[in-house]
Amino acid sequence: MTQRTSAHTKGGTASPRPSLLGAIVLSAALASAAGVALASGGSAPSAAPVTSVTASASAPVGASASAAQAPPPKPITATFPTTPSEPPNTEWESAPVLWSHIYATKDEPRIRCDVFNVREWLRLRCESPKETGNDKTDPATFGAVWGMAGDLAEVSANVVPLFKSMPEFRPGGKDEWAQKFLATTLAMGGRVEVTLPLRPKQAALIEIGRLVWEHGYSSSIEVPRVGLLLETAWAEGEPRPHMALGGVLVLE
Numbered sequence: 001m002t003q004r005t006s007a008h009t010k011g012g013t014a015s016p017r018p019s020l021l022g023a024i025v026l027s028a029a030l031a032s033a034a035g036v037a038l039a040s041g042g043s044a045p046s047a048a049p050v051t052s053v054t055a056s057a058s059a060p061v062g063a064s065a066s067a068a069q070a071p072p073p074k075p076i077t078a079t080f081p082t083t084p085s086e087p088p089n090t091e092w093e094s095a096p097v098l099w100s101h102i103y104a105t106k107d108e109p110r111i112r113c114d115v116f117n118v119r120e121w122l123r124l125r126c127e128s129p130k131e132t133g134n135d136k137t138d139p140a141t142f143g144a145v146w147g148m149a150g151d152l153a154e155v156s157a158n159v160v161p162l163f164k165s166m167p168e169f170r171p172g173g174k175d176e177w178a179q180k181f182l183a184t185t186l187a188m189g190g191r192v193e194v195t196l197p198l199r200p201k202q203a204a205l206i207e208i209g210r211l212v213w214e215h216g217y218s219s220s221i222e223v224p225r226v227g228l229l230l231e232t233a234w235a236e237g238e239p240r241p242h243m244a245l246g247g248v249l250v251l252e
Contacts, residue, residue, distance in 0.1 A: 077240070077251075078251065080120045084120070084197070087156075099250050100115070109139055111140040112126065112127060113246075120199065121195065122198060124195075124230060138212075139162065139169075140210070141188040146209055147206060150202070151203065154196065155206065157193065157195070160189060160192070163186050196232065198232060204232050205230070207227070207228070208227045208230065210227035229245070
């Protein structure tokens with residue numbers, strides 16, 4: 001996979017249970033990095049170790065349809081090129097939004113996910129909806145991207161620190177709670193992007209892990225939770241790929 005800024009990588013073979021094919025965890029020491037990449041199993045370069053996080057068994061965000069802010073949009077039926085091409089670069093700046101949805105559960109922050117398309121390439125971007133910036137709800141935060149199984153060689157991921165994606169969480173910002181827990185706030189991802197190709201006879205299973213506040217009586221700690229599962233598959237003989245995000249069908 002394309003390597004940008006590696007925070008923590010361990011090689012391995014995909015198995016039925018979550019494996020650290022490419023678990024990337026933000027730390028306070030790395031909070032100034034612009035991005036964090038998903039690494040392929042068995043070929044990742046060495047990196048300075050930081051605290052690793054194991055996914056919990058919590059239910060994925062978006063699993064409760066009744067709690068969603070709005071019903072999910074209809075899945076897209078689209079035709080994609082079958083000839084491989086180079087990954088887009090500047091083309092993403094003007095790429096159209098193929099699909100968009102706001103995920104929510106009763107006790108969790110909302111997460112807005114947009115899917116962009118350039119040729120056979122997709123880019124998934126998830127973050128808190130912009131309109132939640134002025135209320136008292138904690139923003140959706142991310143901590144790791146896991147390569148679970150499938151064809152991951154051309155998948156890349158980028159986690160943007162919270163203080164870069166939401167100005168109120170920068171040092172000296174207006175969010176009093178963030179300033180109180182500044183060191184750990186800087187370690188949390190405020191936006192995550194996953195880029196991958198859709199190719200015939202290929203499939204991938206990727207988990208976007210969340211890093212959330214767990215509030216106690218006198219203190220708070222960061223706790224890892226399962227966020228969204230991204231599933232893609234282009235079966236042999238099928239005219240187009242299938243894709244699901246958080247249990248919601250995106251492409252059919």
